[in-house]
Amino acid sequence: MGVTIHDVAARAGVSVATASRALSGQRGVRAENRDKVLAAARELDYEPNVVAASLRSRTTHTIGMVVPRIANPFFATLVESVEKQLHDGQRSLLLANSHYEPEVEQRQVRALLDRRVDALIMIPCHRERSCEALTTAAARIPVLQLDLRVDGFAGSWVGVDNEAGVWQVVRHLAERGARSLVFVGAKPTDSAAQARLDGYRRAVGDGDDVLLGDFSKEWGQQAAKLLLQRGSLPDGIVCGNDTIALGVLGELAANQVRVPDDVLVAGFDDIPYAELAQPALTTVRQPQQQIAAEAVRVLDARLSGDETAPRSIAITPELVVRAST
Structure with a gap:
């Protein structure tokens, strides 16, 4: 027969009820007793019966x-x-x-x-x-x-606050001397896409130069191609997320466009790859x-x-x- 909660309680020198509360993380157990119970459970290699506990408490944790x-x-x-x-x-x-x-x-x-x-x-x-x-x-x-x-x-x-994040990006690019901007984002089928698009439009005022696809690297590459086909690039590209921005950076590099010398690029989210991009990506960090x-x-x-x-x-x-x- 396997180790039971009665064995754990006996080893810890507490009641079965106290051992049960300590192991389930419930309140009302003194720290000293909780430590004793957890130590006893480790020593005995106790495996709780999760199904039975769930039936008793009506919770599955x-x-x-x-x-x-x-x-x-x-x-x-x-x-x-x-x-x-x-x-x-x-x-x-x-x-x-x-x-x-x-x-x-x-x-x-x-x-x-x-x-x-x-x-x-x-x-x-x-x-x-x-x-x-x-x-x-x-x-x-x-x-x-x-x-x-x-x-x-x-x-x-x-x-x-997605709008606040995009506002920070637009203000930063303006401080870096950018006068013409393009927003490359996703179609507003989800709330973040909508909020970031709204934030951009409010931040730039009368500007409405936007390209909308989805939150993918492939769309970022496609959007960069569209911008290159125009003949002249904007001063800055505001991307709806970092994945789009990585696609933009890759396509610009493939066409010998220098970032940030020829155009400034910023993303949103601060995914792990953002700092590893070439060049490292300016972005909005979500905590x-x-x-x-x-x-x-x-x-x-x-x-x-x-x-x-x-x-x-x-x-x-x-x-x-x-x-x-």
Whole structure:
């Protein structure tokens, strides 16, 4: 017979109830007793019966998360930040990928609900068509929108102030002497694409020189080709994200255009590859650890019943100036 919680309690010199609370991370256990229980569990190589514990507590200690595309470096690092926050609270993350398809997103949400996750963190792939999936989940468990949000959905959201970030870029390029700018972004099917486009248009005033595709390196390359075909480049190119910017930089380099001597280029997100670009990319850094911490804090408040009204938290991002400007 395997090691039981009774064995752990006996080794630690505490009651079974205290051992159970300590191992499940519940409050009301003195630090000294918690340390004894955790040490005893390690010494005995104790494996808790997760299924039985879930049935007793009606919680699985798991959080579901749906992202549009895990291959996107920004989403990948954001998932890592969320997972770390949950792991610190002794919870697990179940991850699903929507591939930017609302129908797939809906199926993934239902699958996570079938797995009895305690709550859902969702980066909705579409400003409008993701509403059904969110509504389905919100009818059963606490739901939090992260980074992106759905129009008209009355739920909590945590992300960055995208317009403020683009404003910082435009102001920086103007200070570097740029008088003509082009915005290369994504079609506004998600909230970040819309907010960054709106931020650019407000920042430049009467300017409306924009090229819209998607958040991909391939689109960045294509957009750079379109700009080169014009015969004269703008002073600065504001990119909707770093992946687009990397495509722009690659195409400009292939055509012997010098950055920043001939044109200034800036991105948004500060993905790990931004600093490794040639030249290193000026961008807007999203504080992912802070975003993840706020998201988990808001979700915990919902789960504990301390907070029922939806909250929207917009964190101001930081401009990181590098060689591309």
